[in-house]
Amino acid sequence: MPRTVNPALRTVRREAFVDAAQRLIQCRGYEAMSIQEVLDAVGASRGAFYHYFDSKQALLEAVIDRITDQAIASLEPIVGDSTLPALRALERIFTGIAGWKAQRKDLMLAIIAVWRSDSNAIVREKLRHTAVHRLVSLLAPIIQRGVAEGLFSVHEPTETAAVLVYLLQGYQDLALDQFVARQAGALSLEDVVRSTAALTEAFERVLGVPTGSLTLLEDDTLQFWFG
Numbered sequence: 208m209p210r211t212v213n214p215a216l217r218t219v220r221r222e223a224f225v226d227a228a229q230r231l232i233q234c235r236g237y238e239a240m241s242i243q244e245v246l247d248a249v250g251a252s253r254g255a256f257y258h259y260f261d262s263k264q265a266l267l268e269a270v271i272d273r274i275t276d277q278a279i280a281s282l283e284p285i286v287g288d289s290t291l292p293a294l295r296a297l298e299r300i301f302t303g304i305a306g307w308k309a310q311r312k313d314l315m316l317a318i319i320a321v322w323r324s325d326s327n328a329i330v331r332e333k334l335r336h337t338a339v340h341r342l343v344s345l346l347a348p349i350i351q352r353g354v355a356e357g358l359f360s361v362h363e364p365t366e367t368a369a370v371l372v373y374l375l376q377g378y379q380d381l382a383l384d385q386f387v388a389r390q391a392g393a394l395s396l397e398d399v400v401r402s403t404a405a406l407t408e409a410f411e412r413v414l415g416v417p418t419g420s421l422t423l424l425e426d427d428t429l430q431f432w433f434g
């Protein structure tokens with residue numbers, strides 16, 4: 208008789224590996240973490256691990272995928288709040304992302320180390336591609352709302368959202384480099400502020416709103432990460 212698989216139980220067991228890996232990455236770092244440590248934390252066999260993941264990198268991908276899901280879920284109420292003007296909703300998306308990351312600073316620092324490693328380039332690119340789709344789904348309704356309000360001067364809200372997401376991803380790459388440079392004392396806070404201003408200006412021009420309309424990153428956020 209064929210073996211019956213309980214999908215709910217399978218999900219719980221898989222998530223136990225992801226839980227353990229996330230804790231270990233935050234405490235020890237991904238490179239220092241071994242599969243055996245994950246097995247010990249879960250109390251599972253190596254065979255059980257490979258039933259769910261074909262490699263340590265696949266487990267890493269699951270951890271980052273989950274973090275992304277949680278961050279996106281925390282922002283969905285902003286999109287669903289039809290009382291928010293589009294500009295304020297857009298700002299709250301960015302302050303929401305910043306706040307979510309700040310609350311998990313140790314985990315974010317561990318992920319930064321993973322993200323910058325050339326050995327994880329395949330995982331990084333796969334997740335960047337996935338993040339585009341998720342972020343576009345958040346931003347497109349807000350841009351559509353801004354068009355309806357007569358504020359945003361764009362013809363294709365979804366495509367415009369994709370352009371903004373790609374701008375944001377480029378800025379995030381720059382911000383990671385700047386974070387490392389600031390840690391080494393090789394970059395001033397003023398340089399970081401100028402980069403943020405350039406990103407904000409680019410968003411405003413794409414959306415067709417006056418200069419000074421948007422605040423994507425607040426001074427407190429820049430001080431928290433770069434001060």
